[in-house]
Amino acid sequence: MKITVEYIASGEDEIVLKCRQLDSKMQRILSFIEESMEKMVVQKGYEKFLLQPDDVFYVEAVDNKTFVYTKDAVLETQDTLNNIENKYYNVGLIRIGKSQLVNLNHIKKLKSISNSRIEVTLESDERLVVSRHYARMFKSRLGLDN
Amino acid sequence: MRKIKKWKDFYLFIYDVKTTGCIYFVAFVFFYLVYGFIDPGNATTLDSWTCMQFIIACFLIGLGQGLIIPKNDISVPRILLWGLLSMLITVGFSEGFRWFNSYPRWYSLIFYSVIAISFIFMWLAFYWRLQRETKVLNDALNKFKEINKG
Numbered sequence: 001m002k003i004t005v006e007y008i009a010s011g012e013d014e015i016v017l018k019c020r021q022l023d024s025k026m027q028r029i030l031s032f033i034e035e036s037m038e039k040m041v042v043q044k045g046y047e048k049f050l051l052q053p054d055d056v057f058y059v060e061a062v063d064n065k066t067f068v069y070t071k072d073a074v075l076e077t078q079d080t081l082n083n084i085e086n087k088y089y090n091v092g093l094i095r096i097g098k099s100q101l102v103n104l105n106h107i108k109k110l111k112s113i114s115n116s117r118i119e120v121t122l123e124s125d126e127r128l129v130v131s132r133h134y135a136r137m138f139k140s141r142l143g144l145d146n
Numbered sequence: 147m148r149k150i151k152k153w154k155d156f157y158l159f160i161y162d163v164k165t166t167g168c169i170y171f172v173a174f175v176f177f178y179l180v181y182g183f184i185d186p187g188n189a190t191t192l193d194s195w196t197c198m199q200f201i202i203a204c205f206l207i208g209l210g211q212g213l214i215i216p217k218n219d220i221s222v223p224r225i226l227l228w229g230l231l232s233m234l235i236t237v238g239f240s241e242g243f244r245w246f247n248s249y250p251r252w253y254s255l256i257f258y259s260v261i262a263i264s265f266i267f268m269w270l271a272f273y274w275r276l277q278r279e280t281k282v283l284n285d286a287l288n289k290f291k292e293i294n295k296g
Contacts, residue, residue, distance in 0.1 A: 092294060104287070104290055104291070104294075105291060105294055107287060109284055109287075110280065110283040110284055110287055111276075111280050111283075112275075112276045112277075112279035112280045112283060113276065114220075114221045114222050114272075114276070115221045116221075118283065139283070139286075141290075142283070142286035142287055142289075142290050143286055143289065143290065144282065144283070144286050
């Protein structure tokens, strides 16, 4: 498949997919692009925002509320953890515990710790732990065979 | 098919236990007989009955290692539990069967200490394993990020 990137001086960014038919490979690319562009509805106080899923560092569910953590803000969303996990899987969000998702693209480093768990250090230097239960899935997402 | 797999798993498990037990057996025999070098006046010998007791004790230690510390699940509490159990087996067998009856008392204490130190080396194996896993994880993470960026 030929990939062409054209740089433009002004105007809106645009993605054009040219194909003879929308086969499974092209479908995957299309859904990846759509998911990456689908913004997350979040709120802070009474204000609502649209957030790029790429900007999410991690997501946490506390007392039936879902909080989205970015580099420097904590926002609330009405979406459930399960929905976010399914919707933004291709963006890099993965489950690390019963109530947490992490964005693989914002992880600075990983550390294997006792009881088959993994310590995650984010670009913001916050630390999270991948529970033993989800460690296998986490490794497999990184292409490791456990 | 499942029965064959279970049998194979069991065979491989016992194979590992025997291998581990053999390593401890060599250490036991060496530290039991090395007293002859420390005090050349005292000829050290290992009779077949004591040798058999060594084999049983070492097999139990190896079995404990296989059951308590499986390869994919090393953790601090597991190492502690196995170390404690192994020391109990060593001291229990040694005192119960009077392995060091013809030796001075301090020598049995040295023997226990050496064996305890060898168990502590298990911690080192644990630490190295975590370090190696950490490297593998970070390499995989960087690869994932590169692919996603590209």
